[in-house]
Each structure stands twice: as C-alpha cells, then as structure tokens.
Amino acid sequence: MYIYDQHDQQLLNERVAQFKNQMERYLAGKIPEEEFLPLRLQNGIYVQRYAPMLRVAVPYGQMNSAQMRALAKVARDYDKGYAHFSTRQNVQFNWPELEQCPQILADLAEVQMHAVQTSGNCIRNTTTDEYAGVIAEEIVDPRPYCEIIRQWSTFHPEFAYLPRKFKIAVNSVPNEDRAAITMHDIGLNIVKNDAGDIGYRVLVGGGLGRTPILGEEIRSFLAEDDLLTYLDAIIRVYNQFGRRDNKYKARIKILVKALGVDRMRELVEDEWNRIKDGEGKLTQAELERVKGHFTDPAYKALSNEPEAFVAARTENAAFARWLGRNVRSHKKDGYAVVTLTLKQIGTPPGDVTAEQMDQVAELSDEFSFGELRSTHQQNLVLPDVEQSQLFEVWQRAKAIGMATPTLGLLTDMICCPGGDFCALANAKSIPVAEDIQARFENLDYQHDLGEIDLNISGCMNACGHHHIGNIGVLGVDKKGEEFYQVSLGGNSGGNDAHGSSLGKILGPSFARVDMPDVIAKILDFFVAQRIDGETFLEVYRRIGHAPFKEAVYGKSA
Amino acid sequence: MANLLNTEGPVQDTELTQVTLEEWKENRDSLSGQNLELTLESSETADLIGDDSASFQRISINFPKFADGRGYSAARLLRERFAYKGELRATGDVLIDQLYFMKRCGFDTFALRDDQIIEDAIAAFSTFTVNYQNDANDQQPLFRRRLS
C-alpha cells in the first residue's frame, strides 16, 4: 500500500496544525458557527443528532493493521468503544467530543490517517473495487490511480468550495462495474486500447440522492497520463457553471443534464486542450513511483486446494458454507480473499467494537501480510490468506462474530446510520435492518434465496444506496411519522451483464412494524415465481414490476 | 472599509477608475488607456473578459459569500489562460481561512472583511509549506519535483 514520504507527512502534519488553530479560534468565538461549518466538514466533522460525528478516510478502502489498531484506540479513548464502517468505505465515530477532534486527528496522522475532505462541498474519497490488486480479472491494479487522484484532490486550491460534494470512482474489471462508477460524479473505467495502452473511459454526471441518474460517457479513451489534467478540466467547468442557487440541483449531474453531455464535452475539451500538455500532466516517473507502492507482498509458491484444506471442507459443512459465501478466489495459487462480515444479528450493519478491531488487526498480521480492506457493503477483507490457513482464520473469525456466512445474501444489508444518529434523517433505518435480520435469520432460507441486495436509507440523501438495492427501502416522513417506501429492481452493476439500474417504487409506503411482512411477501412471491435457481433480480427482470406490486398490495380494483 | 493586505502584510489602496464588465463592454473605446479596475461578480466567468484583461491594472473578483467558490476558477483562468499580469484582488466575504487557497489561485491582494484579525490573516498565508498541485504561482506539481 502507499506509504507516505516526508512531503506527504509534512502536508498532513500542517493540516493537523491548521485545524487545531481553527478549532481554537472557533472555541474562542473568533469564527462564527456558519463560517466554521465548512472548515470542520472538510476535516470530517458533522454535528448530528446527539453528538458530533467524525468520519475518517480510508482511501479507496485500503488500510494496514497498525491503522486498524489506531482506529480501535480512538474508539476506546474518545468514543463509546465502537466504530462504524460506511458505504463509502470510510470509518465513522459517533460520539467524540468536538474539542477532542484535533487531538484525534493528530493521533491518526501518526499512522498516516486523516479525515481530510470526508465531508463538505469538495472532492471526496475516491473509491474502487475492494478486491483491487488481488483478483485475476482486473486489467491493472486500480489503486495507484486512486492514490494519484487522492494526492491531486487533497487541498486542491481551486476546488474546496464547489457547488456540492464531488465523488470519483474507479473500476478496472472488464464487463463488470465493481465500483458503481455509473453512480458517481466522475466514473473512470480503466481500459486497454487496441494498441495495448492503458487508459480510461470517462463517465460524468452519475449520482444517487433525490434525482438518481446514471453517468454518461464524456470520453471513450483518455490516455493514462492525461488523468489529472482531464479531471481538472471537468471540475473547472463544473465549478464555474454548476448551479449554486439550490442545493438539490447543485450536483454535476444536473449541469450535465442541463447542458447535454455533448456541450459539456465541448467545454471540458476546450479547457483540457489548453492544459493537457502542461506541467500538470502526469509523468511516467510518477506513475512508476506510485505503482511501486502497490507491488505484491512476498507470496509463497503454493498450489490450490491443499489436502488438509480439502479434507476440512469435506468434513465440516459450516466451514464449507462459509467458504462458499465469504471467501473468493485469489489471483495467486494457494491464496484466497476472505471477507469478514460486519452483519451480526443484533448490531447495526457496519458496526464494530474496539476489541473486534484489534482482533482483526491481529488476524491481518498473522494471516494477510498486515493488510486490510473495507468494502462498500460495510464489511472488512483479509486480502491475502493462504488456503491452508483458511480453517484457522474461519474459527478465529467465528469467535469474534465475523464469520456469518451471508456475504451477498439477504441479511448482508447496506444501511445508513439513519434517525438514530443522523440529523437529516426522515426515519430510523437501523431498527428496520434489525427487524429484517431477526425475521430472516435462518441461514438455510437465506442460502436458498441466493444473492440479493437489500439497501436502506433514512432519507433522500441515499447514503444507504437504496436506489441500487434489488430491494430498496427509503425512510419518509409523513406528518411527523416514520414510513418506509419500498422500491425493487435496483442494481449496482456488480458482475451482472445487464449493468446498473435504478429501483422503481413499488407503491404507497408502510409503517415500520409492517416492514418484515412486506419483505416476506416480496420474497415469497419471488420464490414462487423463480425458475431453476434464478436470482431475485433475474426473476424481477423477467416478469416485471407489476406482478410484485400486486403480490404486495393485492389486485387493484 | 475593509483591511487591505497582500501576502506580506497591510498595504495602501490605490485609486483607480472602477468599471463593471457591462460598462467595459459598452464603452471599451472611450475607457481604454485609463487606469482601470474591473470589478467582476462571482457569476461572471473569466472567459467573458478574456484577453481584454490586459487593459486593467487591477481586476477584483467579488466573493458574495465565502462558500461561493467560483472566484477561484476565475482567478486561475485569468492568470493561467489569459496571462493576466496585473493586480488580482479578492473582495467581499474574504475570510482568513480561505486566504491560502486564494493566494494559490493567483490573487495578490485581499480586501479582508473588516471583522477579520489581521495578524491571523497574515499567518494564514504560510499554513502549508508544500502543495500537491500546480497552481497560479507554481507551474510544477509536487510530483515533478519529487523525482528530480
């Protein structure tokens, strides 16, 4: 992974000092609330329902064991002993004291972590495939590009006060969208052209929220070293012409719709042609330098399916089930990629205690070269586990409640913090997730249902990505009461040939107590209609929306 | 009256004839040759003045609200696209905590909002000693220096 040099560290240390000074001036009454707001936001601090929330960046979901231990320490020393992994692969602390945030950031800087631009109307954390670098399917490892984007976007002098937040995602697997790039302000698809050169297909104007829109192609092939100048050009156009009069119309997707993607392209390319061969153009030396941070760890020469492992799998059905769900193949023979699920019954999706975090760090040191990933499904990953050690890893993960064999299944839900924590919420989301978890806890049933994404957001801001859930649940407020609107048929691309789609609303919303029954009706109907082990999405796409609607609401008169 | 600064400290204002973009467009011929300051609103993009920028001793860009970031792009485009060499002044809601970025985008004088503390403002210009990106003052991004 990327290790800071003296420049990176110095810059981060200066940021810590800057924010400490800003906090002091704020507490001394020298900066009014409204003017302090973007300063704290760009340092990861929200003030939410009950307490401030600190969102720490996990750049493109990559971290090491020392960083995980540092996060555990923050959870213990400054919070209530737990943390929350978000759908943006970041970590959130729900109960720090505002005054202590500068010290937390100073502690984190010692392990090269920060909360820079995790909030506010600026360029946010770039996301990518959580399995980057360890799966055979990718064209190249996308992480060096993410790191290059991270550095370019960090304290970009021109883009700290954009009309609205700005998110970039990178995918590097052909014929799949493993980073939901069509749902981002800019989506970069790494491709190889006929000459064998690496480049990017560039999408612009995707996004969820109130007006979900899929990104459109602005350039079919951008050369590898043109990355940063092209990003500069796109965001410079957006910064000048994006709407600032209405925050719900301020994302770049609205500008792209208003101008049309062709006009947008003209503006961007006009500016880009001016700067593309300037000093801002990436150099091969820099590409090599950053790629040099993402070389393979010291893999051993092993073969697949070692005997003892095969024997254990044959003897132990629970182990076999976990392997089938939570473990995937690795690019290197004899290794595997293990997902540790943060979806224990009775705890909110993505929540993890300080003790669990320490244990995960331990597992990573012992079995995975000290590396870890966080995923947009709110789970953690040990990227490089020897197959011969999987049985031991499974037992250890089970002991800390992270081996629920449900990856990709119904209870592997995505859920935002919702009304329990978030000041913007229309409704609570965690209790809905918990009720559904409790109702469909039965593992055999879940395995029979197969892969299904259930995503829950507490309001239109869609942090729980409800639009792209096969089943999406959105909290709505009706005359001060909490209701839930259900949509079906969303999909985030993933390994589905049909690509991404946005869910369609099923009908009038439901009270919270009715939600498990509603989900049960949808699932029963799906099971009744399914042919030959089709997935939920396949059935939905085959038979359409109307039959599901009827199954839930009855025949319309 | 706002406190006027450059990146070193307080400076005295100089009197120039102020014109808006509209006035310039209408009376360009009669105005040419005078000592002029163009006052740009945040909604007025740099390309609207373009190469005419050379006709001004000073261009001031108004920040109606500090969170309106259009002025940063206008400044960079004036400096880097249209090669504007005169004084570039930030006016309006100009606050301490935005000065460092304003400087990097090519502003060289700053009409601080009058409640801002001058010593803190001057200190803010040296918040960072290293930057990742190229900017209006420095054509080289950090990556070009890292490996030289």
Ligand code: SF4
């Ligand atoms: S979706 Fe709404 S309720 Fe949920 S975290 Fe985001 S803003 Fe808060």
